[in-house]
Amino acid sequence: MPLAATLDAGLRDEQVTELDSTIIELVRRRSELVTRLQQAKSLAGLPRTQLGQETEMLNRYRSALGAQGTTLALLLLKLGNRPDLLPSAGA
Ligand SMILES: O=C(O)C(=O)C[C@]1(C(=O)O)C=C[C@@H](O)C=C1
Numbered sequence: 358m359p360l361a362a363t364l365d366a367g368l369r370d371e372q373v374t375e376l377d378s379t380i381i382e383l384v385r386r387r388s389e390l391v392t393r394l395q396q397a398k399s400l401a402g403l404p405r406t407q408l409g410q411e412t413e414m415l416n417r418y419r420s421a422l423g424a425q426g427t428t429l430a431l432l433l434l435k436l437g438n439r440p441d442l443l444p445s446a447g448a
Pocket residue numbers: 391394395405406407408410411414433434437
């Protein structure tokens with residue numbers, strides 16, 4: 358994209374807002390999926406926490422995004438374990 362277009366404030370704001378909406382939707386979808394996984398594990402009598410998988414996930418985020426990726430990953434792990442922290446969809 359040409360620099361002038363990238364710097365156009367209106368277009369830039371629109372694109373950032375669109376990306377934010379996508380990120381919010383993905384965070385919500387991830388949290389809902391993990392919550393269902395956790396419920397299924399509980400019903401099956403399996404441990405809800407798998408430290409090996411959490412470590413791999415943290416490493417993926419740190420490799421891709423640096424130290425702040427770890428912070429983001431920890432928040433995502435928390436939201437999967439605490440669905441009560443998210444408002445219900447459409448609320
Ligand atoms: O992969 C799983 O089995 C999950 O439950 C997902 C997840 C995660 O949020 O990444 C959540 C809890 C587990 O301790 C490990 C990973």
